[in-house]
Amino acid sequence: MTPKEALKGNKVRVYLRVSTTGQEGTLPDQQKTVLSGLKSLGFKGKPEIYSEQASGTKKDRKELLRMLQDIRDSPKESVVVVRDFQRFTRDPVHYGALWDEFRDRGIRIVSINENLATGTAKKVEPQADLLVPILIAAGGSEVNIRKEQTQQGLDRSKEKGILQGSAPLFYRKEPLEPRRELRRMLQAGLGVLETSRRIGKSTSFVRKNRDKMQTILIEGNESSLQDWLDTLDLIRAYMNEKDEDDRGSKATKRMKTVVRMVSGYLNNPNAGFPKPTRADIEEYYNNFGLYKVKKKR
Numbered sequence: 001m002t003p004k005e006a007l008k009g010n011k012v013r014v015y016l017r018v019s020t021t022g023q024e025g026t027l028p029d030q031q032k033t034v035l036s037g038l039k040s041l042g043f044k045g046k047p048e049i050y051s052e053q054a055s056g057t058k059k060d061r062k063e064l065l066r067m068l069q070d071i072r073d074s075p076k077e078s079v080v081v082v083r084d085f086q087r088f089t090r091d092p093v094h095y096g097a098l099w100d101e102f103r104d105r106g107i108r109i110v111s112i113n114e115n116l117a118t119g120t121a122k123k124v125e126p127q128a129d130l131l132v133p134i135l136i137a138a139g140g141s142e143v144n145i146r147k148e149q150t151q152q153g154l155d156r157s158k159e160k161g162i163l164q165g166s167a168p169l170f171y172r173k174e175p176l177e178p179r180r181e182l183r184r185m186l187q188a189g190l191g192v193l194e195t196s197r198r199i200g201k202s203t204s205f206v207r208k209n210r211d212k213m214q215t216i217l218i219e220g221n222e223s224s225l226q227d228w229l230d231t232l233d234l235i236r237a238y239m240n241e242k243d244e245d246d247r248g249s250k251a252t253k254r255m256k257t258v259v260r261m262v263s264g265y266l267n268n269p270n271a272g273f274p275k276p277t278r279a280d281i282e283e284y285y286n287n288f289g290l291y292k293v294k295k296k297r
Contacts, residue, residue: 001125003110004041006117010079010108012038012047013067017087019055027051030083037112038081047081056090068098077106084113085135095136167246167263170232172239179209180229186210219270228269231276235259238281257288 016030031049038047048070052063071078080102082088088109089095099118102109109118109132118132119125171178178199185195192210196203216225235258239245244252246259259266261284265273284291 001108001117001119001123003112003115003117006079006108006110007038007041007043007081009077011074011076012043012045012081013071013078014038014047014049014081015064015067015088016049016051016083017056017061017064018053027053030087033083034081034112037083056086056088057094059091059094068101071105071107079108079110079117081110081112083111085109085111085116085132089136092133092136095133167259167266168232170236170239170246172236172245177229177233177236178205179213179232182206182209183213183225183229216269224269227275228266231262231265231269234276234278235262235281238278238285242285254285254288257291258284261291 014031014034016027016034018026018030031051035047048067050063050067052061054061054064067080071080080088089098099109101107103119103121106120106122108120110116111132114131114135116128116131117125119129168179178201181199182195182201185198190198192203192206196206199206213225216228238258239255242252242255244250244255246256258281262276262280264271265276269275
């Protein structure tokens with residue numbers, strides 16, 4: 001049976017789904033594609049539309065369950081229309097359970113993109129009934145691989161950087177990085193009071209950061225200290241590029257996540273944490289949702 005034939009005389013129910021909130025803007029596009037496809041198949045009625053944001057591997061989707069209940073309660077036979085079969089589900093086992101009910105009730109699933117209609121108990125469609133589970137399984141496998149890759153990336157990133165304790169301040173609006181200037185002045189033989197006056201910081205700031213840099217030198221070497229100062233400059237520059245901070249009125253979750261993920265290196269550059277790169281910072285910033293602190297329930 002063709003999709004056009006499957007629509008005749010049935011209540012048309014359109015199911016639309018995206019996986020993440022970041023994809024919500026594609027729901028109108030899905031609807032436009034499906035409605036245009038229905039029109040090209042000669043359908044002139046008004047379909048019932050069910051639309052939601054939910055993972056295709058979840059079984060307890062609100063709108064999917066509502067649609068299933070409406071189908072069970074309706075005295076008229078229904079046909080379910082999707083943009084593609086993976087909108088319906090990405091779990092082949094879940095599809096099998098749903099298809100058993102649909103097949104027994106004489107309900108077909110029509111895909112606009114694949115131009116297929118599934119069969120029923122009374123009239124099987126060998127090509128579609130064989131192909132649809134394969135398409136859904138392929139989508140589910142893709143999701144599982146992506147989840148595994150995401151978790152691997154998250155594990156590697158956590159290994160790179162997180163350490164308890166506050167990261168240093170970055171003073172991004174100051175024309176010169178104060179710790180680099182402090183280092184230069186101490187090397188020139190200036191005392192704590194004069195260095196404090198020239199860089200505009202307290203004597204406690206001078207002493208604290210002098211001791212910090214001396215520790216880095218003792219545990220590492222001059223190159224270790226320069227790498228640490230370069231990293232401070234790198235993050236300062238990135239903050240200025242985005243005009244965001246990790247604390248204060250300009251703080252954002254993205255930048256807080258960046259600093260949290262490199263806190264290990266910033267607090268102890270000789271502890272084995274790799275030096276953060278621009279690519280690392282962009283990863284944490286652009287995908288901050290993967291790395292931000294999860295709230296305890």
